[in-house]
Amino acid sequence: MGNEEIKLIVDGKRLDGRDFEELRPIKIEAGVLKRADGSCYLEMGKNKVVAAVYGPREVHPKHLEEPDRAIVRYRYSMAPFSVEDRKRPGPDRRSIEISKVSREALEPVIMKELFPRSAIDIFVEVLQADAGSRTACLNAASVALVDAGIPMKGIVTSVAVAKVDGVLVLDPMKEEDNYGEADIPFAFLIRNGKIESITLLQMDGRVTAEELRRALEMAKKGAMQIYQLQRDAIMRKYIKEEEVVE
Amino acid sequence: MPDDILVEIKKDYVLSKLRDGERIDGRKLDEVRPIEIQTGLIAKAEGSALVKLGNTMVVAGVKMQPGEPFPDAPDQGIIITNAELVPLASPTFEPGPPDENAIELARVVDRGIRHSEAVDLSKLCIEEGEKVWVIFIDIWALDDDGNLMDASALAAIAALLNTTVPAERFEVGDDFPLPVRDLPVAITSLVFEDKILVDPCLDELSIGKNTITITTDQNDNVVSIQKSGPFLLSESVFDRLIDVSIEKAREVRELLRDV
Amino acid sequence: MRKIVLPGDLVSTNPRIAGPGTYVEGGKVYARVLGLLDKTDTGVRIIPLKGRYIPSVGDTVIGIVKEVTANGWIVDINSPYIAFLPVLENPAMRPNRKPNDVLDIGDAIIAKVMNIDPKMKVTLTMKDKLCRPIRVGRIVAINPTRVPRVIGKKGSMIKLLKTELDVQIIVGQNGLIWLNGDRRKVSIAEEAIYIIEQEAHTEGLTDRITEFVKRRKVELGLAKPEEVSKEEEVKGDG
Numbered sequence: 001m002g003n004e005e006i007k008l009i010v011d012g013k014r015l016d017g018r019d020f021e022e023l024r025p026i027k028i029e030a031g032v033l034k035r036a037d038g039s040c041y042l043e044m045g046k047n048k049v050v051a052a053v054y055g056p057r058e059v060h061p062k063h064l065e066e067p068d069r070a071i072v073r074y075r076y077s078m079a080p081f082s083v084e085d086r087k088r089p090g091p092d093r094r095s096i097e098i099s100k101v102s103r104e105a106l107e108p109v110i111m112k113e114l115f116p117r118s119a120i121d122i123f124v125e126v127l128q129a130d131a132g133s134r135t136a137c138l139n140a141a142s143v144a145l146v147d148a149g150i151p152m153k154g155i156v157t158s159v160a161v162a163k164v165d166g167v168l169v170l171d172p173m174k175e176e177d178n179y180g181e182a183d184i185p186f187a188f189l190i191r192n193g194k195i196e197s198i199t200l201l202q203m204d205g206r207v208t209a210e211e212l213r214r215a216l217e218m219a220k221k222g223a224m225q226i227y228q229l230q231r232d233a234i235m236r237k238y239i240k241e242e243e244v245v246e
Numbered sequence: 247m248p249d250d251i252l253v254e255i256k257k258d259y260v261l262s263k264l265r266d267g268e269r270i271d272g273r274k275l276d277e278v279r280p281i282e283i284q285t286g287l288i289a290k291a292e293g294s295a296l297v298k299l300g301n302t303m304v305v306a307g308v309k310m311q312p313g314e315p316f317p318d319a320p321d322q323g324i325i326i327t328n329a330e331l332v333p334l335a336s337p338t339f340e341p342g343p344p345d346e347n348a349i350e351l352a353r354v355v356d357r358g359i360r361h362s363e364a365v366d367l368s369k370l371c372i373e374e375g376e377k378v379w380v381i382f383i384d385i386w387a388l389d390d391d392g393n394l395m396d397a398s399a400l401a402a403i404a405a406l407l408n409t410t411v412p413a414e415r416f417e418v419g420d421d422f423p424l425p426v427r428d429l430p431v432a433i434t435s436l437v438f439e440d441k442i443l444v445d446p447c448l449d450e451l452s453i454g455k456n457t458i459t460i461t462t463d464q465n466d467n468v469v470s471i472q473k474s475g476p477f478l479l480s481e482s483v484f485d486r487l488i489d490v491s492i493e494k495a496r497e498v499r500e501l502l503r504d505v
Numbered sequence: 506m507r508k509i510v511l512p513g514d515l516v517s518t519n520p521r522i523a524g525p526g527t528y529v530e531g532g533k534v535y536a537r538v539l540g541l542l543d544k545t546d547t548g549v550r551i552i553p554l555k556g557r558y559i560p561s562v563g564d565t566v567i568g569i570v571k572e573v574t575a576n577g578w579i580v581d582i583n584s585p586y587i588a589f590l591p592v593l594e595n596p597a598m599r600p601n602r603k604p605n606d607v608l609d610i611g612d613a614i615i616a617k618v619m620n621i622d623p624k625m626k627v628t629l630t631m632k633d634k635l636c637r638p639i640r641v642g643r644i645v646a647i648n649p650t651r652v653p654r655v656i657g658k659k660g661s662m663i664k665l666l667k668t669e670l671d672v673q674i675i676v677g678q679n680g681l682i683w684l685n686g687d688r689r690k691v692s693i694a695e696e697a698i699y700i701i702e703q704e705a706h707t708e709g710l711t712d713r714i715t716e717f718v719k720r721r722k723v724e725l726g727l728a729k730p731e732e733v734s735k736e737e738e739v740k741g742d743g
Contacts, residue, residue: 037557056557056585067624072476093349100346100474107476111528111537115559116625118585146511149556149650151537153528154513182361184471189478191513191535197478201458203471206361209488212468216481231511234539238509238554238706 006179008164015175023159023171023222028139028233030147038148040233042140045173046130051140053148055120070115074103076137078126098134105138105158105187105200111151120150131177132160138187138200143230147237154191155230156199159222160184161215163207168215170222182207186219190227195220256449264441270449271300276490278433278445281501283400285408293409293424295505297401300447301391303335306383306401308409308424312372312416313380323370323378327356329385329398336390352385354432354472355399358461359383361469362430364403369425370411372418379411381424392448395459399432400498407505429502430469431495432461437475437483444494458484460491464499468492506708507541510551516542517549526551540650541706554706558584558649558679560627564618565635567644567681573605580614583646583679586625590616594630597638613639615675615683635675642673642685645695647702649680654705655698662701662711669718670694693721 008015018024024045033039036052043049059065076098080086091099103122110120122144124137138158145152162172164180177183182205189196207215256270263270273279279300288294293308315322329352333339344352359365370379383405385398409424434457436446443450446457456475463469468488473479510516516527517534527549528537536542540551560566560582568580568588577591590608592598597607608614615637619630631637647655655676656663663674672686672694682698684691697714704710722728 038555056559058585058587093344093353096346096349097353100350101472104474104476108478115585116623118625146539147555149538149540149553151526151528152512153530153535153537155511189513192515192533195481197480198473198484199478201471201473201479201484203468204357204361206463206467206469208467209492212471212488213485216484234511235509239506 006175008176008179009167014164014169014173016173018169020167020169021218021221023225024173026226026229028143028229030143030233031237036144036148038144038146038150040140040143040147042136042143044132044136044139045171046128047126047133047136048128049124049126049133049136049140051122051124051137051144053120053122053141053144053150055148055150056115056118057121059117059119065117065119068116069112070110070118070120072103072107072110072112072120072122074099074106074122074124074141076102076124076126076134078129078133082126082129098137101200101202102134102138102141106141106145106156108199109153109156109189110145111153114151120145131162131172131174131183132185134158135160135171135185135187139226139230143233146230146234154189154196155227156187157190157223157227157230158185158187158200159219159226160186161219161222163205163211163215168211168218170218181205182211184212184215184219186216186223188220188223190223195223257452260450260453264438264443264453269443271447275442276444276494278494278498279447281400281498283404283501283505285404285505291405292412293405293407295401295404295408297397297404299393299397299400299445301389302393302397302447303387303389304394304397304401305386305388306398306405307386308405309382309384310379310409310412310424311382312377312418315371315375315378319367320375321371321378322367323365324380325356325360325365325367325383326380327352327359327383327385327402329355329387331387331390331394335387339387339390350472350474351395351398354395354459354461354470355383355385355402357470358399358430358432359402359406362428362461362463362467364426364428364430364463365406366425366427377418381406381409390448392446392451393434395434395457396432396445399430399461400502403430403502404505407502429464429499430461431498431502432459432470433491433494433498434459435487435490437477437479437487440480440483442483442487442490444490458487460487460495462492462495466492466496506706507543507552509540509554509706510536510542511539512537516544516551519549522546522548524548524550526553552653553650555648556650558582560584560586560588560618560621560679562618562621564678565615565675566618566629566679567613567615567639567675567677567683568629568679570608570610570612570614573608573610575604578604578608580616580629582627582629583649583681584627586627588616588618588627588629590614590629590631594619594628594632596632608638613644615639615677639683642683643691643695645682645684645698647680647682647698649678651702651705652676652678652680654710655682655701657711662714665711665715666694666697666718669715669722689725689727690722693718693725693727696721
C-alpha cells in the first residue's frame with residue numbers, strides 16, 4: 001500500500017470531488033425479493049448489493065441446530081461479473097473471512113434465544129463491487145433483518161475510514177482503497193438514535209494510535225447518516241408520501 | 247467444531263475468579279504467558295520457528311521459490327501466508343481444508359507482516375516483470391491452549407528472521423539472508439464485559455471466543471486490527487485496548503530481538 | 506395511523522409496562538421488532554409487521570401432512586417448527602384403521618396447538634369443534650402477522666366477510682385461512698383478505714373492505730347496484 005505516483009487528495013478534495021467526511025451517494029430499498037422473508041437492495045457509491053434473510057427456519061443439516069437458540073449464518077458472495085477481472089464463482093478466502101466477521105457483527109444484536117432449534121440465514125450478493133463492499137453488504141443485511149421481522153436489540157450500521165495521502169477520509173472509494181495507507185471498516189449497534197457499541201472492527205494498513213481514535217469518531221458520524229437512510233428505506237414501505245407521521 | 251466437554255466445565259471457575267479480578271493461572275489481567283522461541287529447527291525449510299506461548303505451540307515454516315510477479319507490481323516479491331489447524335492440535339479440530347478460523351488467522355498474520363513492511367519486497371526481484379521471489383509462510387498449529395493467533399504471528403516473523411533466500415538452489419545467484427526490517431507483534435485480548443484479559447488461554451476462552459487482536463510495528467504504529475467473535479465492543483474498552491496492546495507488544499518484541 | 510417503530514427505538518421509560526415486541530435494558534423499554542407501537546398508560550407493545558409464525562398453545566392452525574408414522578402425522582404448519590399430531594388426538598382414528606387411511610401425505614387439516622415443550626416440539630390435536638380435515642374449499646396464505654387484522658377487533662372483520670359473502674371462514678394463526686362457499690364469493694373473500702394483508706396497518710380499513718366487497722358483488726353479478734347505492738345514501742359520506 002502507498003503509491004507515491006497517484007495523488008489521491010488534490011486541492012483539499014478527493015478524486016471524486018468529495019469532502020474528507022462525505023459519504024458516497026447511497027440508495028436503499030427494503031423488501032425487494034418475493035421469496036425471502038426479508039430483503040434489501042443497496043447502492044453505496046458504485047457498490048450494488050442485494051441481501052436476503054431467511055428465518056427463523058428449520059436448520060439443515062440438523063446436527064448444526066442448537067437446543068436453546070437460533071444459529072446465525074452469513075454468506076458474503078461476489079458475482080463473477082462484479083469486478084474488473086472475472087472472479088471465479090465460489091467462496092474464496094477473503095469471502096470466508098468477510099462472512100465470518102460480518103456474521104459476528106450481527107449475531108450479538110439478534111435475539112437468538114427466542115428461536116431454539118432454528119436458523120437465521122443471511123445471504124448477501126455483491127452484484128457490482130467498489131471499495132467497501134463489505135460495509136455495503138452489512139448495511140443491506142441489517143435492513144433485510146428488520147424487513148424480515150427478526151427481533152433485534154437495534155440496527156447495525158457499517159462504514160469504513162481510510163487514510164490516503166496522510167489524511168483520514170470517510171467511506172473510501174476504489175482508488176483510495178487500493179492506493180491508500182490504511183483501511184478501517186467499522187460497524188456499530190445503533191439504538192435510540194445513538195451509537196451503543198462496536199460490532200465490527202478491522203484494520204488493514206498502518207496508522208498511529210491517535211489516527212485510530214480519530215478514525216473512530218469520523219466513522220461514528222458517517223454511520224449516523226447511513227442509519228437515517230436505513231430507517232427511511234424501511235419506513236417508505238409502509239408510509240405513503242401523503243401521510244405524514246409526526 | 248464439536249464441543250470440548252472439559253472446557254464447558256471450566257467456564258464457571260474462570261468467571262468466579264474473574265469477579266475477584268483474578269485469572270485461573272494466577273496471571274495479572276494484562277500478563278502474557280511465558281514465551282519460548284526456537285528457530286532453524288526444520289532443515290529443509292528456508293526458515294523456521296517453533297513458538298510456545300504457555301502451552302500453545304505453533305511451528306511456522308518458510309519456503310521460497312521464484313515465481314511470476316503480479317502484473318501491477320512487476321519488481322516486487324510476493325508473500326503468501328497459510329495456516330492449518332491440524333487435528334492433532336486439538337480434539338475440536340477436524341481434518342479438511344482450512345475453515346473460517348484458519349483462514350482468519352492466516353490473513354491477520356499476513357496483514358501484520360505486510361503492513362509493517364517487515365520484508366522489503368523490492369529486494370526480492372530476480373528479473374523485473376518476469377521473476378521474483380515468492381515467500382510461502384505456512385503456519386502449523388501443534389497444540390491449542392488458546393491464542394493461536396499471537397503464537398502464529400510470532401512464529402511467522404521469527405521464521406522470517408531465520409530465513410535464507412535459496413538463490414543457489416535455483417541458480418539465480420548467491421544465498422543471502424532475507425532482509426527483515428521490522429518486528430510486527432500481535433497482541434490478542436479476550437473481552438468480557440468491561441474486562442480485558444491479555445493472551446487468553448483456552449479455558450479462559452470458554453467464557454466466550456470474543457477477542458480483539460491488535461498488531462503493532464516497532465514504532466508503535468498499528469498495522470492490523472481484528473475483532474473476532476460475536477460480541478458488542480464498547481468504545482471505552484477499545485480505547486484501553488489500544489494502549490494495552492502497544493505496551494504488551496513492546497515487551498514481546500524484546501524477545502524477537504534476540505532471535 | 507399508529508407510529509411505526511424499528512428495533513432499538515425507545516418506547517417507554519417504565520419497565521413495568523413492557524409488553525410483547527419490546528425488551529428492557531438499563532431501565533428503559535425498547536422495540537425489538539419492526540411494527541406498530543401500541544402504547545397506553547398500562548402497557549406498551551409492538552404489533553409486528555413481519556415475521557414467521559411461532560406457535561403458541563391454543564392457536565388454531567392449518568397444516569399440511571408431510572409424513573405418516575405409526576404414532577401419528579408430521580404436519581407442516583408454515584413455521585420454523587414442525588408439528589406432530591398423535592393418532593390419539595385425531596377423532597377420526599378407529600382401532601381398525603391405519604393412520605394413512607385417515608390422513609395421508611399432502612392432506613390439509615385444521616387443528617389446534619395442544620402443547621409446546623421447551624425445545625419447541627409442537628403437538629397438535631383435532632379434538633375441537635373447529636378442527637377437521639380439509640376436503641373442500643380453498644386455502645389462502647397470508648403474512649401471519651396480519652392475521653389479527655383479518656379477524657378484526659372482537660372478530661368484526663371476519664364477521665363482516667362472513668355476513669356479506671355468506672362463506673365459511675376459519676383463520677389459522679399461522680397465516681393460512683380456509684374459505685368455503687360459492688366459488689365467486691370465495692374469490693371475493695380471497696381478494697379482500699389480500700387487501701387486508703397489504704393495508705393492515707392503515708386506518709379506515711373496515712370501511713374500505715365493506716365498500717370493496719359490495720362493489721365486487723355487483724361486478725360479479727351477485728348483487729344489484731340499487732342495493733349498494735341505497736346503503737351508501739343511508740351512510741352519507743363514505
